[in-house]
Structures are given as structure tokens and as C-alpha cells.
Amino acid sequence: xxxxxxxxxxxxxxxxxxxxxxxxxxxxxxxxxxxxxxxxxxxxxxxxxxxxxxxxxxxxxxxxxxxxxxxxxxxxxxxxxxxxxxxxxxxxxxxxxxxxxxxxxxxxxxxxxxxxxxxxxxxxxxxxxxxxxxxxxxxxxxxxxxxxxxxxxxxxxxxxxxxxxxxxxxxxxxxxxxxxxxxxxxxxxxxxxxxxxxxxxxxxxxxxxxxxxxxxxxxxxxxxxxxxxxxxxxxxxxxxxxxxxxxxxxxxx
Amino acid sequence: xxxxxxxxxxxxxxxxxxxxxxxxxxxxxxxxxxxxxxxxxxxxxxxxxxxxxxxxxxxxxxxxxxxxxxxxxxxxxxxxxxxxxxxxxxxxxxxxxxxxxxxxxxxxxxxxxxxxxxxxxxxxxxxxxxxxxxxxxxxxxxxxxxxxxxxxxxxxxxxxxxxxxxxxxxxxxxxxxxxxxxxxxxxxxxxxxxxxxxxxxxxxxxxxxxxxxxxxxxxxxxxxxxxxxxxxxxxxxxxxxxxxxxxxxxxxxxxxxxxxxxxxxxxxxxxxxxxxxxxxxxxxxxxxxxxx
Numbered sequence: 396x397x398x399x400x401x402x403x404x405x406x407x408x409x410x411x412x413x414x415x416x417x418x419x420x421x422x423x424x425x426x427x428x429x430x431x432x433x434x435x436x437x438x439x440x441x442x443x444x445x446x447x448x449x450x451x452x453x454x455x456x457x458x459x460x461x462x463x464x465x466x467x468x469x470x471x472x473x474x475x476x477x478x479x480x481x482x483x484x485x486x487x488x489x490x491x492x493x494x495x496x497x498x499x500x501x502x503x504x505x506x507x508x509x510x511x512x513x514x515x516x517x518x519x520x521x522x523x524x525x526x527x528x529x530x531x532x533x534x535x536x537x538x539x540x541x542x543x544x545x546x547x548x549x550x551x552x553x554x555x556x557x558x559x560x561x562x563x564x565x566x567x568x569x570x571x572x573x574x575x576x577x578x579x580x581x582x583x584x585x586x587x588x589x590x591x592x593x594x595x596x597x598x599x600x601x602x603x604x605x606x607x608x609x610x611x612x613x614x615x616x617x618x619x620x621x622x623x624x625x626x627x628x629x630x631x632x633x634x635x636x637x638x639x640x641x642x643x644x645x646x647x648x
Numbered sequence: 649x650x651x652x653x654x655x656x657x658x659x660x661x662x663x664x665x666x667x668x669x670x671x672x673x674x675x676x677x678x679x680x681x682x683x684x685x686x687x688x689x690x691x692x693x694x695x696x697x698x699x700x701x702x703x704x705x706x707x708x709x710x711x712x713x714x715x716x717x718x719x720x721x722x723x724x725x726x727x728x729x730x731x732x733x734x735x736x737x738x739x740x741x742x743x744x745x746x747x748x749x750x751x752x753x754x755x756x757x758x759x760x761x762x763x764x765x766x767x768x769x770x771x772x773x774x775x776x777x778x779x780x781x782x783x784x785x786x787x788x789x790x791x792x793x794x795x796x797x798x799x800x801x802x803x804x805x806x807x808x809x810x811x812x813x814x815x816x817x818x819x820x821x822x823x824x825x826x827x828x829x830x831x832x833x834x835x836x837x838x839x840x841x842x843x844x845x846x847x848x849x850x851x852x853x854x855x856x857x858x859x860x861x862x863x864x865x866x867x868x869x870x871x872x873x874x875x876x877x878x879x880x881x882x883x884x885x886x887x888x889x890x891x892x893x894x895x896x897x898x899x900x901x902x903x904x905x906x907x908x909x910x911x912x913x914x915x916x917x918x919x920x921x922x923x924x925x926x927x928x929x930x931x932x933x934x935x936x937x938x939x940x
Contacts, residue, residue, distance in 0.1 A: 432824075433824040433825070433826060434794055434795045434796045434823065434824040434826075434827060435794045435795075435796075481822055482739060482742075482822075490664075491665075528665060528666065529665045529666065529668070530662060530664065530665050533660050533662060533665055533668060534691070535690045535691040535695065536690065536695070536738055536818070537689075537690025537691065537850075538690055538691055559822060562821045562822050563690065563738075563818065563821060563850075564690060564850065565688070565689045565690050565850045565890055565891070566850060566852065566890070566891060566892040567689060567890040567891075567892070568689070568690055568890075592822075592823070592824055592825065592828075595895070631824060631825050631826035632824075632825055633825050635895070636853075636895035636896055636898075636899055636917065637895065637898075637899050637902075639917060640896075640899050640917070640920055640921070640924070643921055643924065644903075644924060644928070647924070647925070647928050648928065
């Protein structure tokens with residue numbers, strides 16, 4: 396389980412502006428949690444605290460009993476918490492698709508034969524079969540996004556933290572990601588935190604966290620959260636079209 | 649400023665990778681003053697296509713005419729195209745580089761040979777277009793801005809060159825609702841000033857609200873060009889290109905399946921509510937008539 400307790404964070408030089416103010420939440424294996432909020436609400440800052448990339452001013456992040464503030468635990472925490480950033484170019488480092496997917500496994504000292512088969516599984520799962528020897532910079536934005544996800548997934552983390560992982564994908568691609576998360580669930584029961592701007596993606600998650608000004612203002616099932624239409628509008632967020640129109644019909648009939 | 653593309657073919661070639669044909673025999677026309685959306689699955693060639701429109705890329709085969717000028721005919725035509733067609737890349741905020749917002753936006757106009765007050769006028773106008781206050785933002789470092797503000801400054805940098813054709817590659821990607829709405833409004837107002845706007849997107853709801861004309865790419869080929877109404881009526885093309893219908897259309901189709909005679913070619917929430925009102929009223933009066 397990932398436990399976040401009273402997390403507070405301030406970027407250096409930001410004079411009293413707290414990016415995170417007393418954030419509490421948990422993520423259990425098998426749970427799929429969506430995180431939404433306007434830009435600047437603290438979503439990415441929170442994400443970067445989850446595997447120790449940022450150190451909080453106060454509060455704690457504990458992953459399966461390991462404390463993120465303990466530098467000796469960081470390697471193990473980062474092995475368990477796989478992170479995919481919003482812009483795939485921020486994490487792609489090698490010169491071919493195969494090398495990119497194999498990179499993490501090589502660094503973990505996995506035997507070569509096993510690397511080959513795990514990389515092949517990832518290539519097929521993420522539809523990159525045509526591009527095995529292609530340089531990542533020749534891929535489209537959406538293909539690079541799939542590559543970044545493949546490279547993290549192949550390391551079999553227990554938790555997947557995905558920061559807007561479908562923003563560059565086409566609608567089919569977005570559906571495919573969810574199909575893959577569903578199939579993966581059956582085998583591996585990962586805990587998934589999905590930062591998204593798409594309300595229909597939130598509907599496919601078990602819980603929805605809404606952030607505003609560095610705190611979590613709602614933590615509930617997506618349908619329950621989407622009932623607060625006025626609050627959502629005030630926070631600059633969208634309600635799924637089908638919910639808004641269904642509510643409209645209900646109000647007229 | 650009509651754009652005519654004829655038999656455009658482009659391949660990415662690199663010494664250590666297999667050749668990748670990004671566009672194959674693509675032909676289309678975009679009339680002046682339209683808003684056009686370019687859609688298609690990832691890897692279908694959208695970014696490659698728009699990078700030809702401002703002559704960043706040159707075709708391997710085929711021709712591009714802007715305002716009847718053949719871009720391959722001379723270098724001066726290329727330079728002219730780059731002034732007339734402004735291209736905003738994906739994640740344009742990664743190209744912000746000056747120490748303050750003013751200088752970053754002024755870069756383009758200065759390169760065009762403008763000086764002094766003319767430059768300041770361009771910066772003022774373009775900041776106004778993207779909804780950022782000139783006095784407040786002019787001296788701030790672009791790196792200190794929020795994601796949405798950075799995006800708008802980057803867009804302002806292109807608007808400052810006053811292009812006849814504004815081309816945006818995935819302009820709302822990664823933005824929250826509020827910022828995405830502002831970018832959408834920028835495209836709408838620029839279009840209202842009589843310019844052409846072309847935008848690449850995966851967001852079918854944005855296409856529904858904003859576009860008049862749509863080009864659909866699939867595997868580097870043009871699958872469709874025409875109105876959004878015709879596109880969203882065509883299940884075969886929508887499926888083949890890996891697209892989905894706008895959420896409003898999907899909802900109305902569901903309502904229709906349940907036996908209510910609603911139109912499904914509605915493209916905004918307001919239109920949907922009006923159409924639902926119409927059908928609910930009609931059902932009520934037919935119910936009343938039955939009771940009588």
C-alpha cells in the first residue's frame with residue numbers, strides 16, 4: 396500500500412506558496428484511482444513525491460512500509476513504484492525501441508534471456524512491433540507515449556503512477572490503455588494512480604481524487620464526485636457529457 | 649490564402665533506421681478563411697503533414713501551393729510561406745527560451761525585421777489575444793509560468809508574426825479545462841478576424857465544437873476530406889481511421905436506440921439540450937393527445 400500522510404511541499408523560492416498542503420491518501424494493490432485538478436493544483440508535485448523524486452517539507456510517504464525519506468529505501472521504492480511522465484521525451488533515453496524497453500531491466504541486472512522475452516512481451520502488448528529497431532525520435536508523439544509506458548511496465552512495478560499517459564494518444568489508443576490495465580489487473584493486481592484531464596477516464600476508475608490549491612477536496616467514487624457539478628465547474632473541471640445530459644433529462648421528465 | 653496539396657509523399661530516412669513512409673500521395677484543398685481539423689490515429693502522418701504547410705519539410709514527391717505559389721519553385725517562396733503560415737508545435741512551451749515573456753514573443757517579429765514600437769505593438773496584441781495582461785507578464789521569466797500560461801505565451805509568439813494561416817499541432821494537449829478553453833477561444837477569435845486556422849487534434853469534441861472542414865489521415869493516406877457533419881455520419885470512415893464520435897453524438901445515439909427520435913448530428917451540449925427539449929415536449933403533447 397502507498398500511504399501519504401499530511402504531505403506538505405513548497406518549491407524553493409516560491410515565498411509562502413505551498414504546492415501541497417496537508418495531503419492524505421492511500422493506494423492499495425488492485426485499486427485504480429484517478430487524480431484530477433486544474434493545472435497548478437498540485438497533481439504533478441504529488442506524483443513526484445510518491446517515489447521520492449521530491450522531498451516534502453513535512454509529512455510522510457510510505458510504500459509497503461518503506462519510508463521515502465529514508466535514502467536507503469529509495470531504490471526499493473522506485474522499483475515498486477513505476478512512473479510515467481506526461482511528456483514521454485522527458486524519460487526516453489536510448490536510441491532504439493528495443494533498447495529503451497530493455498534499459499531498466501539491464502540496470503536491474505536481469506539475465507539476458509529473460510530480458511529478451513520480457514521486452515518482446517512489452518513490444519507486442521503496446522503495439523510497437525513495427526518499430527523494434529526504430530529510433531524513438533522518429534516515432535509520433537503517441538507512439539513515444541506507448542514506448543514510455545512499455546518501458547515502465549516491463550519492470551513489473553507493484554504500483555503504476557501515470558501522469559496523463561494518454562494525452563497524445565488517439566481515442567482508440569486511449570481505450571487500448573484501459574484494456575491493457577484491465578488485463579494486467581487480472582494477472583498482477585497493481586495499484587494504479589492515473590492523473591488525467593479526461594472525465595471519462597475517471598469514470599473507469601474505482602476512486603476519484605480532486606485537487607485544488609494543493610489539497611485533496613474530494614476522495615470518493617467517480618459518480619459521487621461528479622454529482623458536485625457546481626463545485627467542479629468552479630474548479631474549472633469537466634463533468635462527463637453523458638452525466639451532464641442524463642442529469643438534464645432527469646430534471647425535465 | 650488557399651492551400652492546395654497535390655500528391656504529397658514524404659519519407660523519414662535515417663542511416664540507422666528503416667525508411668518510414670509518413671505520407672503517401674496526399675491531395676486536398678483548404679479554402680481561405682476556414683477552420684479545418686486534421687485528425688487520424690497516432691502515426692497517421694498529421695504532424696508530418698502540417699510541417700509541410702510552413703515549409704519546414706519539403707515533399708519527396710508532390711507539390712504544395714499556397715495562394716497559388718508553388719513552394720518548390722524557389723527559395724523565396726519558401727521564405728514567404730514561413731511568414732504567411734505560422735506553426736505552433738506540440739508542447740510549444742518547450743521552445744520558450746528568452747529571459748522574459750516580452751523578448752520571447754518579440755523574437756519572431758524582430759526576425760522579420762520589425763523594430764521599436766512596431767515590435768511592442770505586436771507583443772501587446774498577441775498577449776491580448778491569448779488573454780494575458782501585458783504589464784503583468786512582460787518581464788516575467790517564461791520558466792516561472794504555469795503550464796497553461798507557458799502554452800499561451802508560446803502561442804502568442806507565433807501570433808505576433810501575424811500569419812494568414814495559423815496551424816496548431818495538438819494545441820490543447822496536456823492543458824486543464826480552463827486553459828484548453830482559452831486556447832480554443834484563441835483559435836475562434838483568430839478565425840473571426842478572417843484568417844485560416846488549421847488544427848491537429850485527437851479531441852473529437854473539439855472538432856465538433858470548432859471545425860467546419862475536416863481532413864482524416866490513416867496510415868499516411870488521406871481517407872476523407874469534407875464537413876464534420878458528413879464525417880460523423882460515416883461509421884465506416886470513423887472506424888477505419890480509428891476515430892470515435894464526439895461524446896455528444898454518442899449520447900444522442902444511445903438516446904435514439906432507446907426509441908426517442910432525436911437527431912444525432914448535434915455537436916455541442918447546448919444543441920443537445922435543445923434537441924432533447926424538443927423531443928421531450930413532443931412526447932408530452934403526444935401523451936396528452938392520447939389521454940384526451
